[in-house]
Amino acid sequence: MTDSPADRIADLRRRLEEANHRYYVLDDPSIPDAEYDRLMRELQALETAHPELASDDSPTRTVGARASGGFAEVTHTIPMLSLDNAFEDAEAGDSDRERFHEVADFERRIEEKLGRKQPVFSVEPKLDGLAISLRYEDGHFVRGATRGDGTTGEDVTANLRTVAAIPLKLRGSDWPKVLEVRGEVVMLRRDFDTFNAWALEHGEKPLANPRNGAAGSLRQLDPAVTKRRKLSFFAYSIGDVQDGELPDTHSATLAKLREWGFPVSHEVGTAKGLDGLLDYFRRIGAKRDGLPYDIDGVVYKLDDYEGQREMGFVSRAPRWAIAHKFPAQEQMTTLLDIEIQIGRTGAATPRARLEPVQVAGVTVTYATLHNADQVARLDARIGDTVIVRRAGDVIPEVVRVVEEQRPEGASPWHMPKSCPVCGSELVREEGEAAYRCSGGLICAAQRKEALIHFASRRAMDIDGLGERYVDALVELDMVKTPADLYTLSVDDFIDMKRRADERDGTTPETVKQGKVASKWAQNLVEAIDASRSTTLARFLFGLGIMHIGESTAKALAQWLGSLAQVRRTPAPVLQLLPDIGPEVAASIATFFEQEGNLAVVDALLERGVTLTDEASPSARLRERLDFAALLRLFPISGVGEKGAASIAGYFPTFEKLVQAGASHWSAAGISKTACAGLEAFLADKTQRQALQASEAAMRRLLEAAPQPSQTSALPLEGKTLVLTGSLSTLTRDEAKARLEALGAKVAGSVSKNTDMLVAGEAAGSKLAKAQSLGITIWDEAQLNAFLAEHGEGQ
Numbered sequence: 001m002t003d004s005p006a007d008r009i010a011d012l013r014r015r016l017e018e019a020n021h022r023y024y025v026l027d028d029p030s031i032p033d034a035e036y037d038r039l040m041r042e043l044q045a046l047e048t049a050h051p052e053l054a055s056d057d058s059p060t061r062t063v064g065a066r067a068s069g070g071f072a073e074v075t076h077t078i079p080m081l082s083l084d085n086a087f088e089d090a091e092a093g094d095s096d097r098e099r100f101h102e103v104a105d106f107e108r109r110i111e112e113k114l115g116r117k118q119p120v121f122s123v124e125p126k127l128d129g130l131a132i133s134l135r136y137e138d139g140h141f142v143r144g145a146t147r148g149d150g151t152t153g154e155d156v157t158a159n160l161r162t163v164a165a166i167p168l169k170l171r172g173s174d175w176p177k178v179l180e181v182r183g184e185v186v187m188l189r190r191d192f193d194t195f196n197a198w199a200l201e202h203g204e205k206p207l208a209n210p211r212n213g214a215a216g217s218l219r220q221l222d223p224a225v226t227k228r229r230k231l232s233f234f235a236y237s238i239g240d241v242q243d244g245e246l247p248d249t250h251s252a253t254l255a256k257l258r259e260w261g262f263p264v265s266h267e268v269g270t271a272k273g274l275d276g277l278l279d280y281f282r283r284i285g286a287k288r289d290g291l292p293y294d295i296d297g298v299v300y301k302l303d304d305y306e307g308q309r310e311m312g313f314v315s316r317a318p319r320w321a322i323a324h325k326f327p328a329q330e331q332m333t334t335l336l337d338i339e340i341q342i343g344r345t346g347a348a349t350p351r352a353r354l355e356p357v358q359v360a361g362v363t364v365t366y367a368t369l370h371n372a373d374q375v376a377r378l379d380a381r382i383g384d385t386v387i388v389r390r391a392g393d394v395i396p397e398v399v400r401v402v403e404e405q406r407p408e409g410a411s412p413w414h415m416p417k418s419c420p421v422c423g424s425e426l427v428r429e430e431g432e433a434a435y436r437c438s439g440g441l442i443c444a445a446q447r448k449e450a451l452i453h454f455a456s457r458r459a460m461d462i463d464g465l466g467e468r469y470v471d472a473l474v475e476l477d478m479v480k481t482p483a484d485l486y487t488l489s490v491d492d493f494i495d496m497k498r499r500a501d502e503r504d505g506t507t508p509e510t511v512k513q514g515k516v517a518s519k520w521a522q523n524l525v526e527a528i529d530a531s532r533s534t535t536l537a538r539f540l541f542g543l544g545i546m547h548i549g550e551s552t553a554k555a556l557a558q559w560l561g562s563l564a565q566v567r568r569t570p571a572p573v574l575q576l577l578p579d580i581g582p583e584v585a586a587s588i589a590t591f592f593e594q595e596g597n598l599a600v601v602d603a604l605l606e607r608g609v610t611l612t613d614e615a616s617p618s619a620r621l622r623e624r625l626d627f628a629a630l631l632r633l634f635p636i637s638g639v640g641e642k643g644a645a646s647i648a649g650y651f652p653t654f655e656k657l658v659q660a661g662a663s664h665w666s667a668a669g670i671s672k673t674a675c676a677g678l679e680a681f682l683a684d685k686t687q688r689q690a691l692q693a694s695e696a697a698m699r700r701l702l703e704a705a706p707q708p709s710q711t712s713a714l715p716l717e718g719k720t721l722v723l724t725g726s727l728s729t730l731t732r733d734e735a736k737a738r739l740e741a742l743g744a745k746v747a748g749s750v751s752k753n754t755d756m757l758v759a760g761e762a763a764g765s766k767l768a769k770a771q772s773l774g775i776t777i778w779d780e781a782q783l784n785a786f787l788a789e790h791g792e793g794q
């Protein structure tokens, strides 16, 4: 950078003006806020160092840009000012005073000028929307304007009238005759999501972020369009006031504004001292992602108006307030490459490899591009300057391409035709966003992901078998499926490490350290061994069946009880279980139809994997599985919910239905169209067999489920039970709930009316009393056996 200061200043001014125009007038920002702030600071510093080069029309002296055509101009009687920004200084020392020295200086300047220690500040979220001023005369909304350049804005009254959050008439009666209320128009996150979902569905351009949504909607020439895009408003200050009194402090004024009907953020408060201010900053920072609107920092305002007057203004900003900004969530960097990652189910996800860049305190080298459609939407090309965003815990993403800075000759990107790992074809299913590698377990990438998932903590929980070892095992072809893990010995692992070291050209540690080095291998083999004993739910989850998360795996285990039942239950019957839709049901059934998958499952069992909690199917299946419900899942024309119920009422099994035939159906009062539909359906061999198989599976399941007792509907109906002592497998509340579900009354103390006492560890006087009364006593094992038998087991 050999530019003269004058050249550099001119360049910065030009770039800032352009950025202002794009941001404020076109609502189409060209650079991230952090970049804008950096340029502004550089310009401010240069102008301070070279006062002779200062100019009244520098972007450092104006706020935003001039009003664009289309709306009438409004001159603000009291200018709408901006705020100075304070940032964290990452390079400074560790103390808050050093890291936040801009905030510390701000607070100290006020203390010094006012000659008061620790004055009170109003503390508020810095809403990320568009500043507006609303004028009320005699309590009626008469005009609303954007900030524009701070002196002149645009008259957007018609559009503001459509914003429900803005009162058209004030509440109460103690308002001044003329009152200007200032605040931020924002688009709430949920309204932003709703709008974008709608836009995508209707082929319209989605909004880049809620701020653009607010700004763009407000400057629509047609108020009807503004109304459709729901906007909100929060008040945070006042402008012109005539004929009336306001409180002496800003915080009391905000409270008044709320009384008069203005929304004021629920996060506003007061604080004092640097610690108080930073405490607020951190508290809001921690809540940020959960707030209903976007914020980019907090604002500290000296609370008493007397003090504010004393502090005054400098050029465009008050000296009594400051915006304390969060570290930028967006940064600009270069897109070095677009790589394809292959997931467990073969999904091929494009991801951006970036020139490393610091975003909100973290170095980002990769960012997700979601899918091929997204790359096309962004038109991201290798070599492009891109904007990456990182918010909260989410994976960083590429949000925009800076097309102005595209290198010459950069060509559009296309999804490769084949998997970069195994070379199999990448295919895209109808209506799906994702491409998938068709290689299945041939593909090393899918094999690795499948093994990592299988071993993960919430699945088989194999301690110590991390990504590194899985990579080596797969690359050296030592493990093809999860079942192979159970064949590995200590020597195999040592061998694996030696070969991996050789391949990478590192000195084998096994050679260096002799026997000691085998300890990790021993631990690994022990961990694998320990994982052999597991639960049905963990096992099902670990298999990595598409769409089967942890909770679906648990539900399957609870309802069906055993692996054998899960394996043989066809999709329509699975679909009768709660929370299992057609897609999930099909995925489970398809998984267990594949020879390869069945071989892996069998091998796992042969190699000693045991499911310790297998039980009979839940007794509650009776509430869900019936022939009518099953019939409804099949496409039988003319047979709806009622039709299915009446068919199943007369012909409760597949066999009875088929044997009866059409003449008996209509004799039973089933409508002509339903009879015709049924006949056509049963004439289709595939359909008929599917229904027959499903009905048989359903009956088989119900037969395996425990019978409710003969005499009463529920096995513990009319019985009074008492729980005492501590249980190790259930909490007291769980035990109580399950017993009650089986009809029991669970009482607190033992009497002669008690039918049964469940005594856990360290049972005391209740046990003694029950013994003396000759009451039946169960221990925990008996309780669990009973619960399991009646479908209330774990």
Ligand code: IVH
Pocket (backbone or CB within 6 Å): 081, 082, 083, 084, 124, 125, 126, 127, 128, 129, 130, 131, 147, 184, 236, 237, 299, 318, 321, 323
């Ligand atoms: S007070 C004289 N309070 O930030 C002070 N501004 O950078 C006038 N903003 O133009 C502004 N939240 O668009 C104030 N709680 C808040 C704010 C806030 C967001 C925006 C507003 C303003 C800009 C200044």
